[in-house]
Amino acid sequence: MSDTTPQQGIATRAIHAGQAPDPTTGAIMPPIYQTSTYVQPELGRHLGYEYARVQNPTREALEGNLAGLEGGAHGIAFSSGLAAIEAVIKTLETGDHVVSEENTYGGTTRMFTRVLARLGIDFTFVDSRDPRQVREAFRPETRLLHLETPTNPMMRLCDLTAMAEIAHEHDALVMVDNTFATPYNQRPLEFGADIVVHSTTKYLNGHSDVIGGALVLDDDDLADRIHFVRKSTGAVPGPMDAWLVLRGTKTLHVRMRAHNENGMAVARFLEEHPASQTVHYPGLPSHPQHELATSQMSGFTGMVSVELGSGERAKHFVDRTRLFALAESLGGVESLIGVPAIMTHASVAPDRRDAMGVTDGLVRLSVGIEDIDDLLEDLGQALEGLPD
Numbered sequence: 002m003s004d005t006t007p008q009q010g011i012a013t014r015a016i017h018a019g020q021a022p023d024p025t026t027g028a029i030m031p032p033i034y035q036t037s038t039y040v041q042p043e044l045g046r047h048l049g050y051e052y053a054r055v056q057n058p059t060r061e062a063l064e065g066n067l068a069g070l071e072g073g074a075h076g077i078a079f080s081s082g083l084a085a086i087e088a089v090i091k092t093l094e095t096g097d098h099v100v101s102e103e104n105t106y107g108g109t110t111r112m113f114t115r116v117l118a119r120l121g122i123d124f125t126f127v128d129s130r131d132p133r134q135v136r137e138a139f140r141p142e143t144r145l146l147h148l149e150t151p152t153n154p155m156m157r158l159c160d161l162t163a164m165a166e167i168a169h170e171h172d173a174l175v176m177v178d179n180t181f182a183t184p185y186n187q188r189p190l191e192f193g194a195d196i197v198v199h200s201t202t203k204y205l206n207g208h209s210d211v212i213g214g215a216l217v218l219d220d221d222d223l224a225d226r227i228h229f230v231r232k233s234t235g236a237v238p239g240p241m242d243a244w245l246v247l248r249g250t251k252t253l254h255v256r257m258r259a260h261n262e263n264g265m266a267v268a269r270f271l272e273e274h275p276a277s278q279t280v281h282y283p284g285l286p287s288h289p290q291h292e293l294a295t296s297q298m299s300g301f302t303g304m305v306s307v308e309l310g311s312g313e314r315a316k317h318f319v320d321r322t323r324l325f326a327l328a329e330s331l332g333g334v335e336s337l338i339g340v341p342a343i344m345t346h347a348s349v350a351p352d353r354r355d356a357m358g359v360t361d362g363l364v365r366l367s368v369g370i371e372d373i374d375d376l377l378e379d380l381g382q383a384l385e386g387l388p389d
Contacts, residue, residue: 007069007072012254014066015066015251017069018065018068018069019064019068020062020065020247030247031058031059035240036057038051038053039051039053054232054237057240060238060240063215063244063250064077064078066250068217070217070253071188071189071190071197071217072191073190073218075216075218076216076217077215077218077228078215078243079216079237079238080214080238081212081214082198082200082214083109083200084214084236085198085199085200085215085216085236087112088227088236089145089198090113090122090145091230092223092226093122093144095120096121096123097123097143097144098123098125098140099122099123099124099125099145100146100147101124101125102126103127103357104128104357105153105178106149106180106345107341107345107348108348109147109178123142129148129150129164130157132167135159135164139168143173146164146168146174146175147178148164148175148176148194150189153345153365154304155357156281156283157290158290158293160293161194162297165192165194174195175189175195176195177197178198179197179198179199180203180204181203181304181331182298185254185257186261186298186302187297190219195218195219195220195223196223197216197217197218198214199214199215199216200214202214202330203330204256204257205246205249205250206250206332207249207333209330209333211245212242213242213243260302261300261301261303263370263371264368266377267303267366267376268282268285269285270380271307271380272287276309276387278307279307280306280308281305281306281307282305303369303370304331304367306365307366308363309364309387310362312342312360314362314387314388315340316340317387318387319338323379323382323383324376324379325380326338327339329345331367332367333367334370335371336367336368336369336371339365340361341363341365342363343361345365
């Protein structure tokens with residue numbers, strides 16, 4: 002493995018952390034170890050690898066890279082972001098309690114309420130913008146606080162330092178989904194979080210060609226428990242998937258600079274457009290948590306949400322874009338657009354969606370790294386002739 006350190010810049014860590022030239026051939030990129038098992042020299046002695054569900058050198062290179070990017074001691078890769086979150090919950094026991102931000106990704110809410118709750122783990126959803134609500138939700142049996150900041154799709158923030166203080170007062174862990182921000186813009190471990198989770202499908206991979214997830218953490222014992230859960234349940238990424246994400250992280254710093262710039266330009270354009278009612282983007286001074294965003298983020302990503310007022314107006318908009326492709330997911334180099342209420346958050350109860358502001362008229366944009374003039378022209382023409 003390379004000898005990068007947390008003191009080195011994120012561009013250096015993105016390119017070098019967790020990897021070194023192949024000792025056999027000198028290949029600069031880690032090989033794709035496309036194997037299910039490993040031959041052992043003799044009974045009772047192996048070369049560090051026994052079975053690919055448990056160990057794979059390509060996966061380990063990715064894990065070292067992600068740990069370096071987030072500034073953690075351990076990276077643990079999974080077959081999806083949901084699998085990563087599930088593995089943490091599966092370190093808990095029946096009767097334990099989890100406090101979660103209410104405006105999470107719809108798939109996370111579905112997994113919590115319709116799958117894991119059936120195993121006897123209780124979940125309470127709160128608005129983590131308000132530390133008082135979070136504190137009041139804790140019980141003696143609370144073991145975990147799950148957060149997203151910025152949230153999907155409302156771009157709400159929580160004070161990471163305050164959240165960590167509350168959780169640790171109650172001997173609970175803090176897990177932060179950092180998918181939207183990425184370690185280029187925000188590193189939750191530096192603010193007291195215990196676990197960082199990513200859907201590596203998104204910005205870390207950046208090319209819309211893989212499904213994956215990961216956790217990064219410092220605690221050795223907790224890492225051992227999560228490794229045991231992963232080994233026992235089998236939610237591992239294949240070596241090709243790991244290699245694709247590792248290919249993506251090498252350009253994370255370059256891509257995120259472009260996503261940040263384009264995201265800000267699109268947010269400003271939409272805020273000034275007469276068709277927009279509200280634009281949700283932490284980089285805008287009009288965002289109610291802009292000051293908090295500037296204190297714990299170095300950039301504001303390419304994720305922008307805009308309220309157009311009705312489902313009819315949202316449909317007109319998303320159906321007319323040419324460069325912004327109507328599709329789920331986010332974080333790729335290409336721009337995407339969607340309506341969360343009937344796409345990513347369709348599984349969330351309608352009353353809960355309404356309470357959070359995830360209306361039929363809310364449109365979410367994942368702004369890519371195309372030429373900004375072309376993106377703005379596309380949005381402008383798609384907004385023409387919106388129904389009243």
